[in-house]
Amino acid sequence: MADLRVCVIGTGAMGTDHIVRINTRMSGAGVTAIVEPDANRAAAALVHAPEAKQFPNISDAIASGLIDAALVATPGAFHEEVLLPIIAAGIPVLCEKPMTPDVASALRVVAAEAAGGKKIIQVGFMRRFDEGYIELQKQILGAQLGELLALHCAHRNPSVPEWYGNDMLIADSVSHEIDIVRFLTGSPIVSAEVKQLKRNKLAPERLNEPILVLLETESGVIATVEMNVSVQFGYQVITEAVFQKGVSEIGRSNGMTTWEAGRSSTAEHVSYLTRFARAYDDEIQSWINAARIGQLGGPNAWDGYMSVAVVEAGLKSLHSGAKELATYATKPAFYN
Numbered sequence: 001m002a003d004l005r006v007c008v009i010g011t012g013a014m015g016t017d018h019i020v021r022i023n024t025r026m027s028g029a030g031v032t033a034i035v036e037p038d039a040n041r042a043a044a045a046l047v048h049a050p051e052a053k054q055f056p057n058i059s060d061a062i063a064s065g066l067i068d069a070a071l072v073a074t075p076g077a078f079h080e081e082v083l084l085p086i087i088a089a090g091i092p093v094l095c096e097k098p099m100t101p102d103v104a105s106a107l108r109v110v111a112a113e114a115a116g117g118k119k120i121i122q123v124g125f126m127r128r129f130d131e132g133y134i135e136l137q138k139q140i141l142g143a144q145l146g147e148l149l150a151l152h153c154a155h156r157n158p159s160v161p162e163w164y165g166n167d168m169l170i171a172d173s174v175s176h177e178i179d180i181v182r183f184l185t186g187s188p189i190v191s192a193e194v195k196q197l198k199r200n201k202l203a204p205e206r207l208n209e210p211i212l213v214l215l216e217t218e219s220g221v222i223a224t225v226e227m228n229v230s231v232q233f234g235y236q237v238i239t240e241a242v243f244q245k246g247v248s249e250i251g252r253s254n255g256m257t258t259w260e261a262g263r264s265s266t267a268e269h270v271s272y273l274t275r276f277a278r279a280y281d282d283e284i285q286s287w288i289n290a291a292r293i294g295q296l297g298g299p300n301a302w303d304g305y306m307s308v309a310v311v312e313a314g315l316k317s318l319h320s321g322a323k324e325l326a327t328y329a330t331k332p333a334f335y336n
């Protein structure tokens, strides 16, 4: 079977990371096109895909006949305008999270896909491919420690780029926990409540953080999420699960430990690109394998929508300080 010819749309840090991944570590695919308006970013990306052709927009890339699949890594605000021509062309697409910035646009994307009659959108929730989360989900389902009672999640970034605004705490960062809590519990989130923690004076002025987000599932599990993007020391994503008869934790660094001068230290990640490197590899390989046979290899557009619906409740709570309910549209039969 011929290799999947992939067009990467948006070649910032994430898009470029995917180009390198596809062209050096994945099998069954290669990057044949990029869409990137910024000349410097495009040039830097093309170093890793010297044979790829650059297009000004996704429609031209599709019309060229040079691509079989698309990987969307632009900021979320541009996802809908890129996804709609892709859906019209019926080609498989991996769309980074959040699928779209709000519920109205998420529902438009879902409706367009359903009208096309074929599931072609996989959403980039890479944590579902992380070994730790997979093991924890198995443990929850197996119920060896009894029922799951609560989850405590810590999501810590050393710092964030200057274009990262306060709403992104929820839309860009907590959106990962929003998806993974449903993945772990198998139950939809029914409310979100944001509490401001004591402000870190080292955070950029525009950010009011860290925050603590309480996500409650329909099954009655509350997940607490410490979202903290100015921790300085490294990148850390830890999840603790509290059961009736025990506690489990995933995500501690398993880097080298060194004992020296009366103390020990273990290397910590400094970026999500290394913390989740394996998960990204597994996610993209799964997408490629599935796309080559016309299937999805991970979360679909309805999963993307479910997460956007909770992001919207979380954003409301970020502004109101109150607990806000998450409500969902009726799931089209197409996604059953």
Ligand code: ISE
Binding pocket: 157, 172, 173, 176, 272
């Ligand atoms: C970023 O977009 C990601 O997806 C990372 O996984 C997350 O840790 C970070 O906070 C986001 O800004």
